[in-house]
Amino acid sequence: MSRVSRFYCVLKDDFGKSFFSLLLFSLTVMPFVIWLSPDTVPFKFLQFWHVRGSFSDWIVSALPLFVWGFALAGTVAVCTRNNWDTNLHAERIIGAGTAISIWAGVVEEISFRWLFVLSYVVLLKVSNFLFFGWLGFGIAEWLNGVIFIPVTNFLTVGFLEPFLYQPGGWAVGGAIIASNALFRNGHKYQGLFGFLNSWFCGMYFFWIMFTYGLLAAILVHFLYDLLIFTTHYIDAVIERAQGK
Numbered sequence: 001m002s003r004v005s006r007f008y009c010v011l012k013d014d015f016g017k018s019f020f021s022l023l024l025f026s027l028t029v030m031p032f033v034i035w036l037s038p039d040t041v042p043f044k045f046l047q048f049w050h051v052r053g054s055f056s057d058w059i060v061s062a063l064p065l066f067v068w069g070f071a072l073a074g075t076v077a078v079c080t081r082n083n084w085d086t087n088l089h090a091e092r093i094i095g096a097g098t099a100i101s102i103w104a105g106v107v108e109e110i111s112f113r114w115l116f117v118l119s120y121v122v123l124l125k126v127s128n129f130l131f132f133g134w135l136g137f138g139i140a141e142w143l144n145g146v147i148f149i150p151v152t153n154f155l156t157v158g159f160l161e162p163f164l165y166q167p168g169g170w171a172v173g174g175a176i177i178a179s180n181a182l183f184r185n186g187h188k189y190q191g192l193f194g195f196l197n198s199w200f201c202g203m204y205f206f207w208i209m210f211t212y213g214l215l216a217a218i219l220v221h222f223l224y225d226l227l228i229f230t231t232h233y234i235d236a237v238i239e240r241a242q243g244k
Contacts (some may be wrong), residue, residue, distance in 0.1 A: 015182075015185055015186050015188075018182065019182070019186065022111075022119060022182070023111055023115065023116075025119055026116060026118065026119045027115065029119075030045070030115065030118050030119055030122070031045055033122055040121070040122060040125065041118055041121045041122060042121075042166075042167070042172060043118060045118070048113070048114045048209060048213065048214040049114075049213065049214050050213050051213045052211070052212045052213050053211070053212040053213075053216065057212060058208070058212055058216040058219060058220060059220075061208060061212070061216075061220075062204075062208065062220040062223070062224070065201065065204050065220065065224055066223065066224060066227055069227050069228050070227055070231060072197070073227070073228040073231035073232060074231055076232075077232065077234075077235035081239070082235065082236050082239055086236055087237075087239045087240040088240065090233055090237045090240055093229060093232055093233040093236055094229060094230065096229075097225070097226065097228075097229025097230070097232070097233065098229070100225065100229070101222050101223075101225035101226040101229060104221055104222065105218045105219065105223075105225065106222070108183065108221065109205065109209070109214060109217045109218045109221050110214070110218070112182065112183040112202065113179070113205055113206060113209045113214060114209075114214055116175075116178075116179040116182065117172075117176060118175075119175075120171075120174065120175035120178040120179055121168075121172060121174075121175040123178075124140050124174045124175060124178065125171050127140050128140035128141050140174065141170050141171075144170050144171075144173060144174035144177070148173075148174065148177050149164050149165070149170065149173040149177065152164060152173075152176075152177050152203075153165070155200075155203075156200075156203050156207075159203075160203060160206060160207055160210075162210075163207075163210045164177075176206055180199060180202040180206065181199075183198060183199075183202040184196075184199040184202060186198075201224070205217045205220065205221055
């Protein structure tokens, strides 16, 4: 099964159901929650759409991610051999890859870096209250404050520390981690390495978003995925020219 086919299968499994359920909740409930109780979420609903920095700032900041993606895709291309049908119809790779890259850049960033973060702030606070928060010892707050946030800050070498430990409280850091975990789970079809790689890439997209805004994260995610598909396409064209 090709990467394109596996991608569409993901949208139909349990992850897909969780994704669309949370997306529906985020679009229909969260605007009213923020409007009726603005202190619950320390962000305005459209705050992440504010643009900061220039286009060149976005690209330069994403260069390490682009280099990593090219090196990763290039290594896979050199170390593996495509099947004959893939090479024969190489143009399908760039066609479908462009469509998937647009989906990833627009839909995934809007969902995981914006809407789901807002929703998880509320959901974590509610779960924390239900699970002993009303007694003064919330399980969700303890897990995030003692384990999840410190570990995530260590793994991201402090780049996200201002956002994981921001004045908005532990629920914001927990929401970033929860949203990125769902993003990571959506890439299980890529195997263990892809599973882990997507987590770190997701955190990089979060850094881009908090630093330059959601539009920057959308563009960087789109270009990152397109770079990988383009590398795969070039590899298929080269193998086809060689008669492989």
